[in-house]
Amino acid sequence: MAPISIRAVLISESVDPRCRAILEENGIRVTEKTSMKKDELIAEIKDYDGLVVRSATKVTADVINAANNLKIIGRAGTGVDNVDVDAATKKGIIVMNTPSGNTISAAELTCALLMSLSRNVPQAAMSMKQGNWDRKKFMGAELFGKVLGIVGLGRIGKEVASRMQSFGMKTIGYDPITPPEVSASWGVEQMSLEQLWPQCDYITVHTPLMPSTVGLLNDETFAKCKKGVKVVNCARGGIIDEAALLRALESGQCGGAGLDVFVEEPPKDRSLVDHPNVISCPHLGASTKEAQARCGEDIALQIVDMVKGKKLVGAVSHAQCLVQGCQTHSSSGATFSPI
Numbered sequence: 441m442a443p444i445s446i447r448a449v450l451i452s453e454s455v456d457p458r459c460r461a462i463l464e465e466n467g468i469r470v471t472e473k474t475s476m477k478k479d480e481l482i483a484e485i486k487d488y489d490g491l492v493v494r495s496a497t498k499v500t501a502d503v504i505n506a507a508n509n510l511k512i513i514g515r516a517g518t519g520v521d522n523v524d525v526d527a528a529t530k531k532g533i534i535v536m537n538t539p540s541g542n543t544i545s546a547a548e549l550t551c552a553l554l555m556s557l558s559r560n561v562p563q564a565a566m567s568m569k570q571g572n573w574d575r576k577k578f579m580g581a582e583l584f585g586k587v588l589g590i591v592g593l594g595r596i597g598k599e600v601a602s603r604m605q606s607f608g609m610k611t612i613g614y615d616p617i618t619p620p621e622v623s624a625s626w627g628v629e630q631m632s633l634e635q636l637w638p639q640c641d642y643i644t645v646h647t648p649l650m651p652s653t654v655g656l657l658n659d660e661t662f663a664k665c666k667k668g669v670k671v672v673n674c675a676r677g678g679i680i681d682e683a684a685l686l687r688a689l690e691s692g693q694c695g696g697a698g699l700d701v702f703v704e705e706p707p708k709d710r711s712l713v714d715h716p717n718v719i720s721c722p723h724l725g726a727s728t729k730e731a732q733a734r735c736g737e738d739i740a741l742q743i744v745d746m747v748k749g750k751k752l753v754g755a756v757s758h759a760q761c762l763v764q765g766c767q768t769h770s771s772s773g774a775t776f777s778p779i
């Protein structure tokens with residue numbers, strides 16, 4: 441691949457300092473400006489060759505079209521739903537991410553939410569802080585012997601499965617791309633969603649956000665679930681329809697939800713966050729020292745590889761992934777948009 445000249449990179453979110461250090465060691469000028477509003481980003485982006493973001497920066501078509509020199513948008517993390525990949529591709533801008541860097545952290549938070557849901561840990565802790573000692577109110581249920589449905593058997597889904605199997609959960613799942621014999625080798629029996637919904641005591645979603653995954657859990661699918669099913673969304677807001685979830689919580693069809701992500705972040709409508717059977721986090725799936733170190737370092741190294749014209753091992757076209765309906769797994773762990 442021909443080398444790409446990158447002289448100046450804008451980092452628009454809190455990214456591990458190793459990212460800046462690696463870029464600067466390679467002669468790239470770095471500016472860090474966080475918490476910019478959309479018009480500030482549009483004004484700022486004009487002269488940069490590269491932009492490094494996490495999930496909060498919305499790299500919309502107007503931002504992309506305002507950039508005169510932009511060649512690379514680097515997502516220090518997995519989901520690229522905050523980047524208009526089509527608009528970038530039309531301008532010949534490469535979009536790349538670092539998906540394997542935060543897999544374990546996102547999987548561990550998912551497991552923490554599953555365990556918190558089963559034993560009411562956050563609610564009990566809050567009650568203790570309020571001076572109470574209420575043992576009856578927080579009666580829980582064992583995870584042992586319960587059925588966990590995993591929708592999306594990619595990197596994170598797989599890691600969640602192995603961890604929850606160690607608690608004695610039966611893991612079933614669905615993925616349109618991962619072959620059933622592959623997931624069977626990690627102890628996950630695949631089946632259609634129609635077969636999956638009524639069997640689960642817990643459901644966790646681990647798909648990218650895209651048109652085919654918006655509202656995977658909705659009024660109709662909640663109605664097919666066991667009464668009292670508990671759900672976790674550590675993937676993206678909207679994969680579980682928020683209004684349908686609230687209705688299901690109110691009717692008791694859903695017995696509890698663990699939410700790390702929201703359609704709007706932070707959510708202005710607090711009805712879900714405030715619901716007594718909801719435990720929530722402010723999008724913390726990738727917020728560990730280890731994940732941030734990996735993602736910050738990986739994105740910088742990937743940008744440097746592009747500058748040096750290195751062949752991108754296992755690079756795939758993101759557009760192709762979207763057509764296939766998934767983020768393809770590449771051997772390098774990274775996904776790229778076409779140039």
Ligand SMILES: NC(=O)C1=CN([C@@H]2O[C@H](COP(=O)(O)OP(=O)(O)OC[C@H]3O[C@@H](n4cnc5c(N)ncnc54)[C@H](O)[C@@H]3O)[C@@H](O)[C@H]2O)C=CC1
Nearest residue numbers: 518519546592593594595596617647648675725726766767
């Ligand atoms: N809360 C957080 O901080 C984090 C959230 N994430 C989110 O988690 C998502 C998943 O991450 P990875 O596991 O690394 O991605 P991945 O690409 O390894 O796995 C996603 C899987 O979803 C499957 N899939 C696509 N459409 C589907 C459908 N309709 N039904 C069922 N499965 C479907 C794909 O075939 C693929 O196997 C990311 O796209 C991102 O949005 C990722 C990291 C941290």
Ligand SMILES: O=C(O)C(=O)COP(=O)(O)O
Nearest residue numbers: 494495496517518519726
């Ligand atoms: O990597 C992902 O997809 C995430 O959701 C993590 O987002 P963040 O980098 O923490 O803003």
